Amino acid sequence: MVSLLILLTATFGMIHLIPGDPVAAALGPSASPPLVAQRTHELGLDRPILTQYWSYLHDVVTLHFGESITTESSVSTLILQRFPNTLRLAVPAFILVVVLALPIGLLTAVRTRGGRGRTTRRAFVGLTGLLNSIPDYVLATLLSVIFVVGLKALPAAGDQGLRSYVLPVIALVVGPAASLSRIVRVEALKVLDTEYIRAARARRLPMLLRYGRHVLPNMVTASLTYGSLILSGLIAGTVLVENVFGWPGVGTVISQAVVQKDYPTIQGVLLVLGATVLFMNLVVDLVLGLLDPRSRVGEL
Amino acid sequence: MATVAAAPAGRGRRRARLLAGAVPLLLLLGFVFLCVAAPLLWGDPASATHVAQAGQGTSVRHWAGTDDLGRDILARTLVATRNSLLLAVLATMLGGAVGVGLGLVAGSSRRLGRLVSAVINVLLAFPALLLSIFFAVLFGLGSVGSVLAVGAAFTPGFARITQTLTAAVVGRDYIDAARVLGRRPLSIALRHILPNIGEPVLLYSTIHIGTAILSLSGLSFLGLGVQPPSYDWGRLLSDGLTRVYISPGAALAPAVAIVLAGLTFNMLGEWLSDLIAGRESGALPAGPPQVSIVDAEADDGTPGDRLLEVRHLRVIYPGHRGSVATPVRDVSFRLAPGQTLGIVGESGSGKSLTASAIAQLIDAPGAVDAQTLRFLDLDLLDRQAVDKVLGRSMAMVFQDPGEALNPAIKIGTHLLEPAMIHLGDPKPVARRKAYDALRAVAIGDPARRYRQHQHELSGGMKQRVCIAIGLMGEPKLLIADEPTTALDVTVQRQILRLIARIGRDTGAGMLFISHDIAVVAEVCDRVAVMYAGFVVEQAPTATLLAGPAHPYTALLVAASPTMTTDKVAPLPALDGRMPSPDAELPGCYFADRCPRADATCTGHRPPLLRIAGSQAHRVACWHPLTGPDRANDAGTNDTRTNDTGTNDTGTNATREEAPL
Numbered sequence: 001m002v003s004l005l006i007l008l009t010a011t012f013g014m015i016h017l018i019p020g021d022p023v024a025a026a027l028g029p030s031a032s033p034p035l036v037a038q039r040t041h042e043l044g045l046d047r048p049i050l051t052q053y054w055s056y057l058h059d060v061v062t063l064h065f066g067e068s069i070t071t072e073s074s075v076s077t078l079i080l081q082r083f084p085n086t087l088r089l090a091v092p093a094f095i096l097v098v099v100l101a102l103p104i105g106l107l108t109a110v111r112t113r114g115g116r117g118r119t120t121r122r123a124f125v126g127l128t129g130l131l132n133s134i135p136d137y138v139l140a141t142l143l144s145v146i147f148v149v150g151l152k153a154l155p156a157a158g159d160q161g162l163r164s165y166v167l168p169v170i171a172l173v174v175g176p177a178a179s180l181s182r183i184v185r186v187e188a189l190k191v192l193d194t195e196y197i198r199a200a201r202a203r204r205l206p207m208l209l210r211y212g213r214h215v216l217p218n219m220v221t222a223s224l225t226y227g228s229l230i231l232s233g234l235i236a237g238t239v240l241v242e243n244v245f246g247w248p249g250v251g252t253v254i255s256q257a258v259v260q261k262d263y264p265t266i267q268g269v270l271l272v273l274g275a276t277v278l279f280m281n282l283v284v285d286l287v288l289g290l291l292d293p294r295s296r297v298g299e300l
Numbered sequence: 301m302a303t304v305a306a307a308p309a310g311r312g313r314r315r316a317r318l319l320a321g322a323v324p325l326l327l328l329l330g331f332v333f334l335c336v337a338a339p340l341l342w343g344d345p346a347s348a349t350h351v352a353q354a355g356q357g358t359s360v361r362h363w364a365g366t367d368d369l370g371r372d373i374l375a376r377t378l379v380a381t382r383n384s385l386l387l388a389v390l391a392t393m394l395g396g397a398v399g400v401g402l403g404l405v406a407g408s409s410r411r412l413g414r415l416v417s418a419v420i421n422v423l424l425a426f427p428a429l430l431l432s433i434f435f436a437v438l439f440g441l442g443s444v445g446s447v448l449a450v451g452a453a454f455t456p457g458f459a460r461i462t463q464t465l466t467a468a469v470v471g472r473d474y475i476d477a478a479r480v481l482g483r484r485p486l487s488i489a490l491r492h493i494l495p496n497i498g499e500p501v502l503l504y505s506t507i508h509i510g511t512a513i514l515s516l517s518g519l520s521f522l523g524l525g526v527q528p529p530s531y532d533w534g535r536l537l538s539d540g541l542t543r544v545y546i547s548p549g550a551a552l553a554p555a556v557a558i559v560l561a562g563l564t565f566n567m568l569g570e571w572l573s574d575l576i577a578g579r580e581s582g583a584l585p586a587g588p589p590q591v592s593i594v595d596a597e598a599d600d601g602t603p604g605d606r607l608l609e610v611r612h613l614r615v616i617y618p619g620h621r622g623s624v625a626t627p628v629r630d631v632s633f634r635l636a637p638g639q640t641l642g643i644v645g646e647s648g649s650g651k652s653l654t655a656s657a658i659a660q661l662i663d664a665p666g667a668v669d670a671q672t673l674r675f676l677d678l679d680l681l682d683r684q685a686v687d688k689v690l691g692r693s694m695a696m697v698f699q700d701p702g703e704a705l706n707p708a709i710k711i712g713t714h715l716l717e718p719a720m721i722h723l724g725d726p727k728p729v730a731r732r733k734a735y736d737a738l739r740a741v742a743i744g745d746p747a748r749r750y751r752q753h754q755h756e757l758s759g760g761m762k763q764r765v766c767i768a769i770g771l772m773g774e775p776k777l778l779i780a781d782e783p784t785t786a787l788d789v790t791v792q793r794q795i796l797r798l799i800a801r802i803g804r805d806t807g808a809g810m811l812f813i814s815h816d817i818a819v820v821a822e823v824c825d826r827v828a829v830m831y832a833g834f835v836v837e838q839a840p841t842a843t844l845l846a847g848p849a850h851p852y853t854a855l856l857v858a859a860s861p862t863m864t865t866d867k868v869a870p871l872p873a874l875d876g877r878m879p880s881p882d883a884e885l886p887g888c889y890f891a892d893r894c895p896r897a898d899a900t901c902t903g904h905r906p907p908l909l910r911i912a913g914s915q916a917h918r919v920a921c922w923h924p925l926t927g928p929d930r931a932n933d934a935g936t937n938d939t940r941t942n943d944t945g946t947n948d949t950g951t952n953a954t955r956e957e958a959p960l
Contacts, residue, residue, distance in 0.1 A: 129570070
């Protein structure tokens with residue numbers, strides 16, 4: 001809740017902290033002073049600051065993000081149109097990251113347990129390090145050079161059915177999957193070292209059951225906690241990747257808006273993205289609470 | 301005795317570690333060179349416009365093609381190094397300076413600290429890119445704005461790490477001392493705290509320069525960073541992307557530059573932290589140690605009444621710098637069905653590892669070696685296809701039941717698994733068995749316990765559950781590894797009785813491991829005493845307690861007070877230490893602490909041989925104690941007269957080479 005309030009205050013305060021007159025900047029040097037004054041009045045920027053803050057909070061709660069300075073269209077409508085597209089990239093990417101990182105990290109942990117498999121460990125650390133160092137927008141560019149320009153196998157831009165998801169999702173997934181699988185490996189190594197896994201081995205439980213039922217639930221807690229940070233980074237990653245592929249999400253909106261100094265739009269998009277991140281952290285916390293039997297004492 | 305392939309010593313590894321830094325260092329050097337020289341060398345082709353050559357693809361003259369104005373893109377990429385790196389370093393320094401300042405405040409002052417760290421926490425929840433966009437809007441577009449933005453976005457991260465480090469340092473005594481001396485907080489922070497946290501903060505900065513390059517390029521890529529006519533890699537990349545169909549090289553050149561730069565600083569950071577930590581990780585020889593054991597005994601056949609047979613068992617771990625540790629050096633014993641053998645020894649004697657070796661729980665890099673290691677009719681040294689039998693017939697109870705039960709899994713699941721998997725029972729049958737097993741270990745209300753998790757049970761209850769799990773198969777051998785050590789004294793006895801009863805009821809053989817000879821005596825038919833990885837004495841419990849033959853056993857028995865112990869006389873204590881697992885001695889490992897030791901003992905290893913006149917009493921000692929008053933014996937009336945140690949054991953007339 002506190003985070004949400006800070007987020008709201010920050011997006012609200014942004015327009016007031018900008019040096020100079022934001023309206024004049026947005027309208028460009030050719031705008032006449034009366035026009036600037038009129039727009040300022042329309043946007044309510046000439047009222048006392050607390051009044052503005054209150055009405056801003058009120059507007060946000062009722063999902064009114066104001067109007068774009070440049071296009072004068074409703075920001076809420078724009079976000080409602082575009083945000084689902086962003087989620088359509090982020091959600092599959094999110095799922096794919098988890099689905100990839102858990103088994104990869106776990107498997108590598110098993111192979112490198114107790115200091116064996118040094119080659120495997122080096123290869124894993126090296127490869128994930130490399131993949132992690134490639135920023136998503138660069139990867140997106142490279143992918144489109146290879147698959148769109150070179151092989152002409154996939155569509156270059158926009159949302160043209162399932163095939164156009166392939167590249168943006170890959171670009172989003174690779175980095176986070178690499179770093180999450182690193183974390184998973186470290187966490188899994190800790191769990192594999194515990195006495196209860198030794199006990200499970202002493203009972204000769206088959207491998208799949210041992211790792212699936214005995215190891216996984218115990219490492220999910222820590223992995224998800226770190227994972228939530230990585231995954232909120234993924235939300236931000238969509239901004240860049242959308243720009244590479246001309247994806248009609250909020251990412252393309254915000255980069256245009258920033259260049260055009262369209263502050264209400266920037267405010268709205270940042271608010272929505274920020275709130276999404278907060279919401280995901282909340283969900284992760286809730287999931288963790290459900291998974292961890294220690295927090296359910298007395299419930300049974 | 302043992303020939304072990306030793307790995308090259310530490311020096312080679314150190315060199316390898318230094319060498320690992322060569323790649324990032326060379327790359328860094330290259331980037332620094334480009335920063336300085338690129339604008340001079342390639343400044344012309346990078347800025348000179350040749351409209352006639354505009355928008356070309358990759359060619360011999362222009363490896364990465366040209367842009368709209370005919371400028372060479374490769375040259376521009378190289379020249380852009382200066383801008384990209386310089387801005388990244390600036391942003392990191394800025395974020396670092398502000399962040400470290402905030403972190404110092406948060407870490408050293410309590411009231412202000414709480415506020416600062418609350419803000420840091422909130423900011424950390426947001427991805428750096430969103431923060432940078434936010435700040436980029438605030439500070440305006442362009443180089444200055446983006447440096448400020450990225451710097452600001454880095455601040456919370458720096459503040460957090462500084463705060464954590466500071467908090468650790470602040471707790472130390474010298475800070476308290478400085479405070480008592482009346483130093484002001486600022487001076488304490490600068491003089492005492494900063495130097496102590498400098499190293500990790502610098503490391504963090506190094507890695508963050510890489511991140512800064514990526515973030516700044518990202519901002520420029522979005523058009524929020526460096527503005528034309530200036531350019532950096534991100535700008536070039538986004539320009540290149542618009543013309544990716546004409547010349548892929550236009551996008552590739554800056555993309556490669558960004559990745560390479562990011563990678564360089566990442567590798568640099570990891571290498572530095574490796575150097576600082578001086579990690580000893582994975583200091584292992586390449587293959588499993590090659591071990592050969594001399595002193596082979598002939599197998600006397602007839603495995604009929606034998607549940608478990610262990611002959612010359614060794615457990616070997618590769619140690620630091622190519623050395624070898626042998627926590628279990630030579631262990632031999634035999635266990636018949638229904639029999640109970642106790643293994644006693646102080647910590648580090650190798651008794652628990654012996655149990656692990658039998659249960660096949662020694663992990664690589666550790667290696668198990670034995671002349672014979674048989675359970676039922678299985679050769680345990682052959683690791684193939686024994687899981688089913690072991691899971692069904694061998695059960696293990698561990699020292700700390702709280703650790704041995706999986707916190708995420710219900711008690712019931714623990715119980716069901718062995719029956720369903722190893723015996724193939726359907727779930728209802730397995731559940732009925734589980735209830736029976738819980739009842740058998742005297743747990744009331746099994747249906748309720750069945751549904752609970754381990755944290756809802758008491759320590760004694762957990763150990764009962766662990767024993768019940770062991771009962772779910774058809775155990776022929778129960779290995780109990782210090783099963784009462786972690787429990788309350790009041791519960792210990794109950795569990796002990798339970799284990800003894802379970803052993804009787806199921807007719808299973810039992811291996812009971814403990815450091816407490818009194819506990820072992822209560823449960824076991826026979827006792828084996830371990831010291832420094834050797835079985836030094838083995839005898840029926842009563843025989844051993846009445847007349848220990850090994851000086852170490854004698855001390856162990858004497859040190860364990862009973863009702864008849866003289867309460868005035870001090871308990872005997874032992875000077876010195878047990879030889880460590882990596883020590884390699886030619887003689888008896890106890891000689892160093894033994895009151896009876898002589899030159900023979902330090903020069904020759906005593907084998908475990910049967911004592912004349914006693915069927916089941918074996919000892920590994922050149923000068924064993926004899927008679928009923930053995931504990932006080934000074935070594936004068938020794939029936940096992942030994943001749944000066946020049947000959948080998950086979951000629952010793954009073955002892956026989958004993959099959960176990």
